[in-house]
Amino acid sequence: MFDVAVIGAGPAGSTASRYLAKQGLKVCIIDKDTFPRNKPCGGGFAQGLLDDFPYLKKRADEFLKGIARLGILHSPNLHIALSGKVEMAMTLRTDFDNVLLESALEQGAASYIGSRARHITIRPGSSKVELANGNSIKSCMIVGADGVSSIVARESGLQRSWPKSKITACRVAEVPAKQDEIIDRYTEDLQYHFYASFGGLPGYGWIFPKRETINVGLGIVGAHARGLPTIFETFVRYLKSENLLARDADLSSVRGALVPTGGPAKKTVSDGCLIVGDAAGMVDPLTGGGIAYAMRAGRHASRAIATAFDNGLEHETLLKYEQSWKNDFGKDFKGHLLAQKVITSPFTDLFFEIGRRDELIQKMVSESMDNSSKSKIDTRNLVLRTLLVCLRGALGI
Ligand SMILES: Cc1cc2nc3c(=O)[nH]c(=O)nc-3n(C[C@H](O)[C@H](O)[C@H](O)COP(=O)(O)OP(=O)(O)OC[C@H]3O[C@@H](n4cnc5c(N)ncnc54)[C@H](O)[C@@H]3O)c2cc1C
Known part of the structure; x- marks a missing residue:
């Protein structure tokens, strides 16, 4: 019997598990994929995140793929570009998430990596996670860190499904490139680009140069996203015509993915259960960035859970988690939804x-x-x- 079963080993789940284990709780981490695994993502985050999580900073050379120093934001009609010196750390999620998971396991979290959670029963003090392989795991409480299509959010009733208006559908590719080519096209500053509402469709496109790859992606808000693969092709053609991508760029890694961009779930806590990261919709509505929120929410969750083990695992005590993440970054969502x-x-x-x-x-x-x-x-x-x-x-x- 575990104190906590964390479902999902992305930034939210691995961070929560690490801090839970560090506080002496008996925790297990469950993920359907085997690691290292790739998660479709731009892989850019503010450098300050590394100062916020010093154990991560110590291992930065294992996942850091350059610092991009100049951002350029393009208007929908592509006539105007606003630029600013804003540093962004670049990573590959294969490496980044693996370091996060290893950090959780090193602290003593038990690993159920490669096991899909199929169904959960939540009862404070005696919950159960049924796995697709027929086994089940018992725990006092459950943390849902299982991403945008979270079964924990759905089965706990905290967030049954996201309406199309609150989901952005994306296509993203990690294009291999030689270092000379990268510096030629994006300078030593690794200039990165955002495109507001490319083609007049609500959403955003981006191109993030890294040390050995160029990440290219396009996201369109759900209701308008029909035909996304074709629009993505148009976007790529445009980038090539602007000499921001090589004519023979290898886009074979292209994948589709969803990201919740309509603001966080109204409730993130119930008796014996809470949701973190994408499962709770903690993504910047403006940029689609969610790595930092996922990690910070994971840490808030671990602290609230540790306290709740002394005071009861009911909704009222776990609410401390909701208060903490709202105090920390709740206001961002309001401002950025308007923006x-x-x-x-x-x-x-x-x-x-x-x-x-x-x-x-x-x-x-x-x-x-x-x-x-x-x-x-x-x-x-x-x-x-x-x-x-x-x-x-x-x-x-
Ligand atoms: C195309 C795209 C580009 C993005 N670019 C950026 C960016 O540049 N910067 C940024 O900050 N954010 C970006 N984001 C958002 C970012 O990827 C997410 O906000 C972040 O990954 C959230 O972390 P998480 O741990 O909550 O969820 P995830 O990283 O999605 O992790 C969830 C984990 O749960 C596992 N899982 C799911 N279901 C089950 C199940 N039933 N049983 C067991 N395991 C399960 C999955 O395998 C996965 O490992 C992007 C998103 C997309 C789609």
């Missing part, structure tokens, strides 16, 4: 036109690109600043 509306509205090109004339707007926008909750976009200030620039333009001052 997402601005950037996917018919007025986006106009907004870029105004932004082009104002350095402060450019700084505010570019700082929102690094997938970090520390770089919150202050939507209110941004709107006020935009209005001010418009007014100045109208008055000719």
